[in-house]
Amino acid sequence: MHIELTAPDGATATLSLHGGHVLSWRPAGAGEQLYLSPRSEYVPGKAIRGGVPVCFPQFAERGPLPKHGFARTLPWELVSQEQGKDDALAVMRLRDNDETRRLWPHAFELELSVRVGGRSLDVELACDNLGDAPLQFTAALHTYLRVADLDAVSVEGLAGLRYFDSIKQAEALQRMDLLLTGEKGVLDLDRIYFGVKERPLLVTEDRRQVAVRQQGFEDAVVWNPGPERCAKLADMPPEGWSEMLCVEAACIGRPVELQAGESWVGRQSLALL
Template sequence: MTANDAISLTAPDGATATLSLHGGQVLSWKPAGGAEQLYLSPRSAFTPGKAIRGGVPVCFPQFAEGGPLPRHGFARTLPWELVQQEQGKDDALAVLRLRDSEATRAIWPHAFELELSVRVGGSSLDVELACENLGDVPLQFTAALHTYLRVGDLDAVSVEGLAGLRYHDSIKQAEALQRMDLLLTGENGVLDLDRVYYGVKERPLLVTEGRRQVVVRHQGFEDAVIWNPGPERCAKLADMPPEGWSEMLCVEAACVGRPVELPAGESWVGRQSLRLE
């Protein structure tokens, strides 16, 4: 990644975030007086057409392999443009934009505009994704903010707020019910996680590791994805170090179970807010 691709945000209180125009992606988040909260793989490929492994990739207009497009769509591999950057009284803001092109219309025949708004300040990071249908026919998409949270000891991590929700387990290709909080115990099969939890909506999720807690809130996104490749799958990922799985947990705001239906001329907005407690 070149210096021209990097956007640095610094709030008046010292909270920072770094964004990449490649993929329209948050790469780093440090709350005021705090340590790095996001995982970015040291083997990430910062090259045109390749996805960056870590931070907060934008999955659009397709999540995973749920359609004919490349995995997780094309937004995370295309160049975005910076349309606004400012420091306010309490925070700092950047707005990035991606519009349809000949390349996107060749595989997804829709006119659209995406805006990613990133606001950092205090102990919070807010990431908002907006999509406007610029065409004259309805469009449909699935999407996610594929947030890689950094962890120090995965065995000590739990995720509260999922109890009572149904989920799709992509590893077992089965539907199940989450009966209690999700505990990451380091057992084989528990760590190889790839789950879509349906109907999370605005219920807060609490990711706890020892005394550190990150509260994750969604607006506009119906679902949540919890993902960790585990040691075996991680070893097969060229852009992750073999031990990378033990340093991250993806907790993602997502619209997967029910695609977003967007009439011509209409807009959709989804937001993920992270707060370090």
């Protein structure tokens, strides 16, 4: 089921209860800012390709669970939906059930709050430990930004950070801004930047700029499959890699640990400048 959010100024977001997923973001007076694969399958148990998938309680294959955990493939429930004077807001919820406890034996509640208005989109993920034992998790908001020409894209704000290159399986230091030049090897990009915390990132393509800010999330992931890997993804068109760049708020390096009754909140805010 899809949920349409429309702010009074015309800004819109589309959400899916399948996976608690943001599918679309159109700021006031502007076009679509997220990439959604035309080959996505909206079927139970399968993740939607594009938009903003929720990775929880495990990032990628860094653990024993299915890739990126189970939150992005399960049905969520709509808690609330409202229009304010400046924005529109919806809250979706996922609670533990027999299926999740078989994979991950914890009592929890996740809430995803999505707020759209003006030229910004705020996506907030909250986790409550409802059990009587500690739990720990890694997580990400796996945001696919739409781009027209990947060769014209740069990401500012990462300089000086250490990152783990998941392709080369090695750590390295980001010495300057990230320029996506379309050369083979540069584009097969899968990096976890550690210690980003609240430093703002700026994704620039020609005259279009999207500011990316995060709170509660320590790390950030920058991902593009490049042409060869993209060709192997059944739910992506072969040229889809050239139309997207993932910039993801994440907690990976240090898993979040919650004692019984504790809560955690992380947010990613996108603004079209």
